[in-house]
Amino acid sequence: MHKKLFIPGPIEVHPDILKACSTPMISHRGKDYEDLHGRLKSKLRAFFNAKGGSIFLFTSSSTGAMEAAVRNLVGKCVLSCTCGAFSERWFEIAKENGKEAEACAAEWGFANKPEEIDKRLATGKVDAITVVHNETSTGVMNPIEAIARVVRRYPDVMFCVDAVSSMAGVKIEPEALGIDVLLAGVQKAWGLPPGLTICYVSDRALAKARTVPHRGHYFDFVQMKKFDEKNQTPETPVLPLLFALDAQLDRMMKEGFDNRYARTLEMAQACRAWAQERFALFPEKGYESVTLTAVLNNQGADIGKLNAELARRGAMISEGYGKIKAKTFRIAHMGDISMDDLRWLLGEIDDILRLKG
Ligand SMILES: Cc1ncc(COP(=O)(O)O)c(C=O)c1O
Structure with missing residues (x-):
């Protein structure tokens, strides 16, 4: 798939x-x-x-x-x-x-x-x-x-x-x-x-x-x-x-370059809000990336298992990188990904982890 x-x-x-x-x-x-x-x-x-x-x-x-x-x-x-x-x-x-x-x-x-x-x-x-x-x-x-x-x-x-x-x-x-x-x-x-x-x-x-x-x-x-x-x-x-x-x-x-930038920012804001309601953000406040959200996994969610279930449903997110691999996970919202795609993904994660905002 x-x-x-x-x-x-x-x-x-x-x-x-x-x-x-x-x-x-x-x-x-x-x-x-x-x-x-x-x-x-x-x-x-x-x-x-x-x-x-x-x-x-x-x-x-x-x-x-x-x-x-x-x-x-x-x-x-x-x-x-x-x-x-x-x-x-x-x-x-x-x-x-x-x-x-x-x-x-x-x-x-x-x-x-x-x-x-x-x-x-x-x-x-x-x-x-x-x-x-x-x-x-x-x-x-x-x-x-x-x-x-x-x-x-x-x-x-x-x-x-x-x-x-x-x-x-x-x-x-x-x-x-x-x-x-x-x-x-x-x-x-x-x-x-x-x-x-x-x-x-x-x-x-x-x-x-x-x-x-x-x-x-x-x-x-x-x-x-x-x-x-x-x-x-x-x-x-x-x-x-x-x-x-x-x-x-x-x-x-x-699409218009500025519209593309606005779409990316809108997805970042939605993803950050989702993450803050369920986990916390890893980056220092005020310096969060617009193209990807790094989430502090303070709920101890098993990201390997989450990704395996997401794969069955047709998606993939990223574990943390290098020395913060176990502490964080990352969701990218860039390129041609749309707000509908992102909302769908976040809904699937909620469903798998049984999370609620
Ligand atoms: C910020 C940044 N710089 C450099 C690289 C290296 O890119 P590549 O592996 O495509 O050479 C990456 C790859 O993810 C990156 O995210």
Whole structure:
């Protein structure tokens, strides 16, 4: 039986998108591809509301673009803001790539705070900062606008943001916020199958990359830009997902980007209210994610058993992640999931656990 995915990626994919993935192949060095590439860039420019910068399409999951950001932009040292598993992973990726890195750490469940970041940037030691906008492991959404206001006071610092589980569910305009790298894989709020990452790179980031040695081969921004000017990618792109992205952008424009964000927020509010009546929320108050709800399992519910019963009824939610696996569970409400889908899921959970609000 098909299980509707309410996990924070991969998420349920609309049948029209699955159909777009099966479009017959084209040559990635021909005019059809160049047309597709150019069309995607102009739709993505509208999506990001960006006039300058570049938009690169990475044939990889998000981790590839996280690695690219540090390889291309860290000359001196990077400040890695950590608050959960994925932000900690970016810190590790920097060190694994031979970069000097320092952590600006918040406890799991808490957000990275602008004041703390300000203090750390004021030392003048770092030339880049990494922030995960939506920490999928803890369900915390970092205050990206307030953080952006602080980071922009340090013009030599490259501002790299992972919006992997928020982009297309929450409005983030990189140019307005002064973000240098904004990246997201497409299997979450974009509602596509996995394997493609969308990455905005500012003009000043591209200029900085030209000065950083050992950028590697596959994700060298300078090389990517050279091909992007011809509406191509340096290596073979993941064509089925680019067809799907083209179709999904059309669907999103039809719904309206702002309507999509409003729908996602409305689902978050409903899911939080449901969770608070029955359990408690894991994230620090005021920093709850809009695209997924991390619930503190203070009722000791057996989430393994719950998921087994949900599977029989055609759905799947997520256990907690890493060191909070047993303490929490997560419900994703992003992409093309609707309020009716969410209400149905929550009703099924109530029925299985015999919970009442
Ligand atoms: C916030 C965040 N960053 C990075 C990643 C890594 O993505 P991927 O495994 O697709 O490379 C994930 C995956 O869930 C994530 O949620």
